Amino acid sequence: MTEEEVEGMQRFKVGELVVDPGTPILMEGSNSPQLFTALHGMGLRFRHLENGERQVINFVFPGDFLGLQAGLMGEMGHSVEATTKMTLCVFNRSELWSYIRADPERGFELAWLAAVEEHFLGETLTTVGQRTALQAIAWAFVRIYLRVKACGNGGDGAIRFPFKQKDLADALGLSLVHTNKTIGILKSRQLIGWTGEEVLIHDLAGLAKVGLTTVSKPKNRPIM
Amino acid sequence: MTEEEVEGMQRFKVGELVVDPGTPILMEGSNSPQLFTALHGMGLRFRHLENGERQVINFVFPGDFLGLQAGLMGEMGHSVEATTKMTLCVFNRSELWSYIRADPERGFELAWLAAVEEHFLGETLTTVGQRTALQAIAWAFVRIYLRVKACGNGGDGAIRFPFKQKDLADALGLSLVHTNKTIGILKSRQLIGWTGEEVLIHDLAGLAKVGLTTVSKPKNRPIM
DNA sequence: CGATCCTTTGAGCGCAGTCAAGGCGCGTGG
DNA sequence: CCACGCGCCTTGACTGCGCTCAAAGGATCG
Numbered sequence: 001m002t003e004e005e006v007e008g009m010q011r012f013k014v015g016e017l018v019v020d021p022g023t024p025i026l027m028e029g030s031n032s033p034q035l036f037t038a039l040h041g042m043g044l045r046f047r048h049l050e051n052g053e054r055q056v057i058n059f060v061f062p063g064d065f066l067g068l069q070a071g072l073m074g075e076m077g078h079s080v081e082a083t084t085k086m087t088l089c090v091f092n093r094s095e096l097w098s099y100i101r102a103d104p105e106r107g108f109e110l111a112w113l114a115a116v117e118e119h120f121l122g123e124t125l126t127t128v129g130q131r132t133a134l135q136a137i138a139w140a141f142v143r144i145y146l147r148v149k150a151c152g153n154g155g156d157g158a159i160r161f162p163f164k165q166k167d168l169a170d171a172l173g174l175s176l177v178h179t180n181k182t183i184g185i186l187k188s189r190q191l192i193g194w195t196g197e198e199v200l201i202h203d204l205a206g207l208a209k210v211g212l213t214t215v216s217k218p219k220n221r222p223i224m
Numbered sequence: 225m226t227e228e229e230v231e232g233m234q235r236f237k238v239g240e241l242v243v244d245p246g247t248p249i250l251m252e253g254s255n256s257p258q259l260f261t262a263l264h265g266m267g268l269r270f271r272h273l274e275n276g277e278r279q280v281i282n283f284v285f286p287g288d289f290l291g292l293q294a295g296l297m298g299e300m301g302h303s304v305e306a307t308t309k310m311t312l313c314v315f316n317r318s319e320l321w322s323y324i325r326a327d328p329e330r331g332f333e334l335a336w337l338a339a340v341e342e343h344f345l346g347e348t349l350t351t352v353g354q355r356t357a358l359q360a361i362a363w364a365f366v367r368i369y370l371r372v373k374a375c376g377n378g379g380d381g382a383i384r385f386p387f388k389q390k391d392l393a394d395a396l397g398l399s400l401v402h403t404n405k406t407i408g409i410l411k412s413r414q415l416i417g418w419t420g421e422e423v424l425i426h427d428l429a430g431l432a433k434v435g436l437t438t439v440s441k442p443k444n445r446p447i448m
Numbered sequence: 449c450g451a452t453c454c455t456t457t458g459a460g461c462g463c464a465g466t467c468a469a470g471g472c473g474c475g476t477g478g
Numbered sequence: 479c480c481a482c483g484c485g486c487c488t489t490g491a492c493t494g495c496g497c498t499c500a501a502a503g504g505a506t507c508g
Contacts, residue, residue, distance in 0.1 A: 047350045050436045055350035069343055072336045077343035100332055104324050107331015112296045114338030119293055119301035121345040126271045126279035129352045129397025133496070164454070173353030178496050180456065196505095212274045357464070388486070402464050404488065 012099050017088040025088070026067055026080040033093050035067035041086030042162055046170065047078045056171035058120065059144065059163065062151050065113055071096045072110070084162045128173045131212060133182045136172045138211030141192055145201045146215065161199040186210075236323050241312040249312070250291055250304040257317050259291035265310030266386055270394065271302045280395035282344065283368065283387065286375050289337055295320045296334070308386045352397045355436060357406045360396045362435030365416055369425045370439065385423040410434075 017036070019025065026032050028047055043060035057078045060066065070076045071093050091099075100107045123143075127136050148159040169179035186192045191207050193200035201207065208215050241260070243249065250256050252271055267284035281302045284290065294300045295317050315323075324331045347367075351360050372383040393403035410416045415431050417424035425431065432439050 047346060049350060049354050053354040055353045057346050057349060068335075069339050072332070072339040073343065077346045097332075101328045104328055104331055107328055107335055108296070108321075108324050111292075111331060111335035111338050114335050114342055115293050115296040118338055118342045118345060119297065121342060121349060122271060122281050122301045125281065125345060125349050125352060126273060128349060129279045129394075130273050130277040166454085170353075175497050176455090177457090177498080181496095184456080390486085399465050400487090401466080401489090405464095408488080 012091050012095050014090045014092055017090050019082045019086050019088065021082055021084055023082045023086075024079065025082060025086075026070065026076050028076055028079045030070065030076055031074050031093075032067055032070045032076065035065070035071050035091045035093055035096065037089040037091075038062050038064045038066060039087045039089055041082060041084040042160075043080055043082045043084075043086055044163070044167060045078045045080050054170045055173070056167055058124065058171070059147075059167075061147055062153075067093070068110065068114055068117070072114070083167075124171075133172070133174055133178055134185060135211050136174070137168070137179065137182050138186060138191070138207045139213050140168060140172060140211075141186075141199065141201065142204065142208050142211055142213055142215065144199070145204065157201040157204070159199050159201070160197055161194070162197040236315050236319050238314045238316055241314050243306045243310050243312065245306055245308055247306045247310075248303065249306060249310075250294065250300050252300055252303045254294065254300055255298050255317075256291055256294045256300065259289070259295050259315045259317055259320065261313040261315075262286050262288045262290060263311045263313055265306060265308040266384075267304055267306045267308075267310060268387070268391060269302045269304050278394045279397070280391055282348065282395070283371075283391075285371055286377075291317070292334065292338055292341070296338070307391075348395075357396070357398050357402055358409060359435050360398070361392070361403065361406050362410060362415070362431045363437050364392060364396060364435075365410075365423065365425065366428065366432050366435055366437055366439065368423070369428065381425040381428070383423050383425070384421055385418070386421040 045057040269281040
């Protein structure tokens with residue numbers, strides 16, 4: 001989300017909300033009357049299977065819009081939960097329509113947001129479906145690093161990543177044990193480091209090579 | 225896509241295009257000057273990994289919009305290819321903006337389309353990441369059946385499904401051999417039949433149970 | 449200083465992948 | 479008319495990546 005968009009949405013904000021780690025923000029299947037933009041902190045989007053298995057859809061970073069599906073379709077396809085303490089910008093779902101009507105470009109903004117999500121989900125699906133565990137985890141660190149750096153945090157090769165190995169495992173469709181051992185391989189190859197809430201990317205190009213991916217600069221929304 | 229939306233878009237159509245089976249329609253990474261709506265026939269959306277592996281993102285049925293990512297982001301995240309002979313409604317990408325500007329609801333329509341795609345991709349991701357092969361294939365047949373029935377074709381338990389087992393395998397991140405054997409299990413349990421281009425759903429409820437999913441009616445776009 | 453949560457490591461198993469070969473339907477050409 | 483090739487489906491044997499079970503460190507906290 002560009003700064004102008006954040007700016008524009010601020011006019012529709014109802015207030016700010018600060019939530020503690022572990023707080024559910026949106027529930028799968030629900031039709032929340034409120035939508036959010038993440039201002040600080042990090043979280044998780046995920047779905048549950050009937051047998052209790054969890055699929056992490058992606059990680060939530062500052063700037064992410066939460067509740068687009070509820071706003072557009074009337075029902076969330078996944079849940080959102082805070083992993084760290086988070087502060088959220090709150091909107092009323094009922095005002096989304098007036099937001100769109102105010103300027104035709106607003107609808108375009110939302111469509112663009114959804115399209116970006118779709119694009120990323122397609123890439124994730126390809127990872128989970130086709131990459132090996134080693135490739136998938138290498139890919140994930142490349143994506144996460146680029147995503148975090150894009151929102152300003154983490155200048156050099158270090159980023160804050162307050163998630164558990166189980167979260168990454170659930171994001172990639174792997175077991176915790178196998179994820180742990182595979183991370184160990186990447187560590188031993190001097191490609192990454194991960195201690196506590198800090199991840200070190202020692203060799204981005206090497207990681208990208210292992211992960212069968214390329215490091216391209218993220219594109220901004222085109223002005224039509 | 226509702227009939228009114230199709231109606232609305234028809235005004236922006238440049239013409240119709242008929243393509244033969246196997247024809248590439250959109251290429252991953254490209255910025256096609258043309259966007260399409262599928263009118264007849266079926267196709268595939270897919271991505272390729274650097275090692276040549278293919279992930280099928282989903283199946284294209286009549287009514288699907290093709291090229292939304294190119295229109296909104298300037299670059300496709302996946303390729304689209306015709307599986308059968310297809311007829312497409314053609315639009316100019318450059319007119320997308322005037323289409324949106326004509327009516328604020330237009331932007332909403334596009335955002336809604338993208339959100340529906342995102343919703344479905346999240347469900348697919350959960351399948352590939354968390355369901356076993358048997359559960360995944362059962363889930364896939366439930367989704368496909370509901371999707372095909374939603375666009376009018378296939379009244380009773382029979383639908384036209386002109387895809388190969390390899391296509392389904394690539395959609396679920398499974399090997400062809402294992403997919404074949406797993407389909408055999410579903411056949412022997414009298415849940416489905418699959419001969420040539422026809423799939424028979426003998427027991428939708430039973431399939432849904434195996435696939436750890438529920439058969440709920442699809443929701444229409446809410447009128448805000 | 450026990451309790452709890454997370455990470456790490458080892459052992460063994462099994463689901464799904466790979467390799468290989470055969471069957472079947474269909475179109476093509478001798 | 480039949481032989482042949484080709485694409486796709488089917489089946490069997492074997493392999494191995496990743497899962498499960500289990501237990502042992504560390505770190506943090508009341």
